[in-house]
Amino acid sequence: MSTTRPDPAGPVDDDAAGGILHIDLAALAANWRLLRDAAGGAEAAAVVKANAYGIGIEQAVPTLARAGCASFFVAHLSEAIRARAVAPEATIYVLNGLFPGTSPHYRAHRLRPVLGSSGEIDEWAGFCRAQSEALPAALHVDTGMNRLGLGIPEGMTLKDNPHLADFAPSLLMSHFVGAEENENPLNARQVEAFSALRETLPGIPASLSNSSGIFLRDNPQFDLVRPGYALYGGNPTPYADNPMNPVVGLEVRVVQIRTIEAGETVGYNGRWVANDRRRVATLSVGYADGYPRAASGRGASGETMLSGMALVAGHSCPFAGNVSMDLIIVDITDVPDGAIARGDCVTLIGGDLTIDEVGRRAGTIGYEILTNLGARYARQYREAAP
Numbered sequence: 001m002s003t004t005r006p007d008p009a010g011p012v013d014d015d016a017a018g019g020i021l022h023i024d025l026a027a028l029a030a031n032w033r034l035l036r037d038a039a040g041g042a043e044a045a046a047v048v049k050a051n052a053y054g055i056g057i058e059q060a061v062p063t064l065a066r067a068g069c070a071s072f073f074v075a076h077l078s079e080a081i082r083a084r085a086v087a088p089e090a091t092i093y094v095l096n097g098l099f100p101g102t103s104p105h106y107r108a109h110r111l112r113p114v115l116g117s118s119g120e121i122d123e124w125a126g127f128c129r130a131q132s133e134a135l136p137a138a139l140h141v142d143t144g145m146n147r148l149g150l151g152i153p154e155g156m157t158l159k160d161n162p163h164l165a166d167f168a169p170s171l172l173m174s175h176f177v178g179a180e181e182n183e184n185p186l187n188a189r190q191v192e193a194f195s196a197l198r199e200t201l202p203g204i205p206a207s208l209s210n211s212s213g214i215f216l217r218d219n220p221q222f223d224l225v226r227p228g229y230a231l232y233g234g235n236p237t238p239y240a241d242n243p244m245n246p247v248v249g250l251e252v253r254v255v256q257i258r259t260i261e262a263g264e265t266v267g268y269n270g271r272w273v274a275n276d277r278r279r280v281a282t283l284s285v286g287y288a289d290g291y292p293r294a295a296s297g298r299g300a301s302g303e304t305m306l307s308g309m310a311l312v313a314g315h316s317c318p319f320a321g322n323v324s325m326d327l328i329i330v331d332i333t334d335v336p337d338g339a340i341a342r343g344d345c346v347t348l349i350g351g352d353l354t355i356d357e358v359g360r361r362a363g364t365i366g367y368e369i370l371t372n373l374g375a376r377y378a379r380q381y382r383e384a385a386p
């Protein structure tokens with residue numbers, strides 16, 4: 001027989017860690033207020049799936065609740081149970097639907113499933129009938145993603161579904177396909193389809209916007225907005241300056257500094273070559289910490305191939321060679337001698353190295369950088385004012 005036990009990896013001390021993650025909960029609260037004010041009267045909820053985009057659900061949820069946030073969205077039931085433990089009064093929705101047989105967990109923890117298929121609706125309605133309790137749930141209609149939710153034709157006939165009387169539909173929602181592209185014609189089509197849908201179910205509060213949707217012109221915002229990324233400092237308007245405050249910073253330690261000669265290569269498989277004498281520093285972070293290997297520095301020194309970057313004593317230093325599991329090597333030739341030493345910290349996220357920029361340099365998006373933030377980092381939380 002197999003047994004299971006809890007993850008033994010507990011919190012990491014600063015001195016024991018290769019990297020220190022600085023998480024600014026005051027900035028998180030300020031970002032929520034900024035989004036609430038931008039949403040023009042709609043209720044501002046918070047999306048805290050994936051461990052609150054990597055920053056920690058146990059820290060983010062109480063901070064946001066104290067700032068005035070009353071509704072939270074997670075992806076998984078397990079995340080909802082964690083959120084409930086730190087937010088006893090909050091409304092909590094589970095986006096990833098209702099798996100067969102899980103309804104009792106929703107009732108026990110006072111959670112609301114997001115129902116996106118007739119099977120899920122039947123299951124929740126049946127459970128509610130059996131309990132003789134009309135429990136709340138959201139209805140999700142897919143207006144273009146083809147991912148989760150009832151199709152538009154099915155959505156338009158929801159009003160005739162007798163099962164809706166068995167529970168308490170508390171939210172009608174859909175999701176933007178590409179609201180960060182403000183010129184994408186799909187946005188207006190989704191707003192139009194969702195508006196028509198909403199007219200068929202007038203008594204149910206409606207929600208469409210994610211972070212970027214809040215900043216779209218000609219979007220009525222409806223009754224509730226669901227920002228995630230922007231809360232954590234990501235830019236919801238990539239076509240313009242970032243209106244949000246940075247929440248996450250990452251500093252990592254220098255393990256070694258060495259000088260190499262022209263023709264020498266750096267890292268696994270020798271994918272980076274020194275054109276002349278270079279100084280390189282080895283940092284105690286790698287892809288096992290969630291830093292993407294795709295940010296590896298390839299080519300020759302001085303060539304400007306897109307790669308990861310570190311800020312070393314104020315200088316931008318490109319990655320040299322492949323990111324390895326636990327280590328990254330950076331070219332610090334431009335950093336004055338003595339400005340950086342073994343054991344000092346350099347910045348991998350912070351200043352000009354925003355999460356969006358780190359994502360871009362790794363060929364991905366800032367969302368992926370955040371949600372992969374490693375478990376080996378020491379985490380320092382700056383508390384929001386009470």
Ligand SMILES: *Cc1c(COP(=O)(O)O)cnc(C)c1O
Pocket residue numbers: 047049095174175209210211212226227228229230
């Ligand atoms: C993740 C998610 C959000 C939040 O999106 P951001 O782009 O991070 O603001 C909102 N709604 C749904 C359905 C989601 O899955």
